[in-house]
Amino acid sequence: MTVDSITRKYEPRRVIPKAERQATSAMIASLDAEGYDTVPAPFGHALVEEARRNDRIVGLSADLSKYTDLHIFANEMPDRFYQMGMAEQVLFSAAAGLAREGFVPFATTYAVFASRRAYDFIAMAIVEEMLPVKMVCALPGLSTGYGPSHQATEDLAIFRGLPHLTIVDPCDACDVQGMVPQIAADPGPVYARLPRGKVPSVLTRHKPDYKFELGKAQMIREGTDVLVVSTGFMTMRALDAAEILAKDGIEVAVLHTPTIKPLDTDTILAEAGKGGRLVVTAENHTIMGGLGEAVARTLMCAGVTPAFRNIALPDKFLEAGALPTLHDMYGISRDRVVEQIRGWL
């Protein structure tokens, strides 16, 4: 909306009555995940556990350990933690150097600063060299009302372009806990989006025996009318929407696809190929270059052509404001997911 707002910056605003106001919840941004239990800092705790088993793991952050849950690791294992200061380029260059010397660095910052500021350093020092650096980055997509400087709406598009980089977009605490040991064991570079703070437990409530598997898409819910192929917290939105739509007799299946690259094309093709279902992708990311386009290409090239729609953020710089307002405005709240799917049937 930057263009609209430029034209509106000389337009005085009305003061909203106190009772109708909403806070921006910019910094503390925990997701509104009504009805789910939460786990505090699952990444930090899982990393400590993994680091006890694997003494090659070290942690680095660029002045954001507290905001990426890495402070848990830093407090527990201070001699294995490097505070790199607010300097994202050396954060990733140094992680590359540590990896060359045989260590497995977990480097954290916000997704915007990894994808935008440090991209060249990640591409050349880490990914081209196939070094096992694990880049775990908070505030992916639209996870803060703080405006475009902090909204990593195109991180997946940026990183998908890098050959042999593994990309993970976990949904919940269970995904994060499962992901940490698996990406630590993976021999290559990994970019993971990080839900931080109080992270909801979503997937096991819908599928009690669910376990994260790197590289695998998994059916969380079956349904005969619609197949949602989703990633990140949009899987939670899809599951919540499915429960609402089920009351109207609309049966929505949800295929959770936390690994964006390499994409589990076999499972996606098998499910989308069953026929008779509208296929909808859902991601917390711009419509450009993310899961939607990756799935579209997969289907077209295989000659699988169901009715196909996308739920994603629009191709624009997003506004600042309260996060729930923005999720509604840009179509990734639960209610907007329900409304969009209904409209397409």
Add this chain to the structure above:
Amino acid sequence: MATSPQQAGAIPNMSLELRAWNIRRKALRMGEVQGQGYIGQALGIADVLAASYFHALNHRPDDPEWEDRDRFCLSIGHYAIALYAVLMEAGILPEEELETYGMDDSRMPMSGMASYTPGMEITGGSLGHGLGIAVGMAMGLKRKQSDAFVYNLMSDGECGEGSTWEAAASAVQWKLDNLICLVDFNDQQADGKTTAALARVPEEGKWAAFGWHAQRVDGNDLEAVVAALDTARNADHEGPRVIIFDTTMCKGVDFLEDREITHFVRVEPDEWQKALDVLEEGKPQ
């Protein structure tokens, strides 16, 4: 304080102490509206902003895009609450809008952006951008044979970013004596003390070694701030100028100053009024 912002901006002889006090008060009121905000930073930098806008800067409140104005870049987007306070105090933003701070559809988002707010020259927030943009603006003003200055307000944390030092070297290369960089050295960044991270040697020596005219002063001593701004503008030096301001976070509200200071100072819902009361007691004559 029933003065409207337009009137306030037009009162020529209001003391800088009172300006700084007004800035602190407006920032606290915005924090109260939103229940949060970077209030520690705003209270710490209020004196520097008062001296900048009401002593140093050449600007026209009724025409924020006046071609001959001195430019003021807020590189540190999270300090926007402080800049909105000074823009209101200067009469560039109406004081009523204070109550929209950080709300949906506000012109005052929590992180400063040029497209939202009159008087906000650049979009900050992705830290390490301001100085480079200021370099280009200073180059542009020289090309246009303008006498205007470019001020860039940045933080000690930002001195960690490589881009800061690319810009610092560039400003010297292009002999930008119309560029004045203001660094808020509050010895705080997101994870802890700046001196415990990348600021292991005194900052002024680094800037001087790059070829800048460098000063370091107490950023909460208004007289010293004013003198440093005057020196920066008038110094007989071929290149850019920097002033490193040592500031105290939460300055002016003792119970917040005494709190264990972190990057994001928590203020409980009932403490906003208490902070305003404490400030009121210290109101300058």
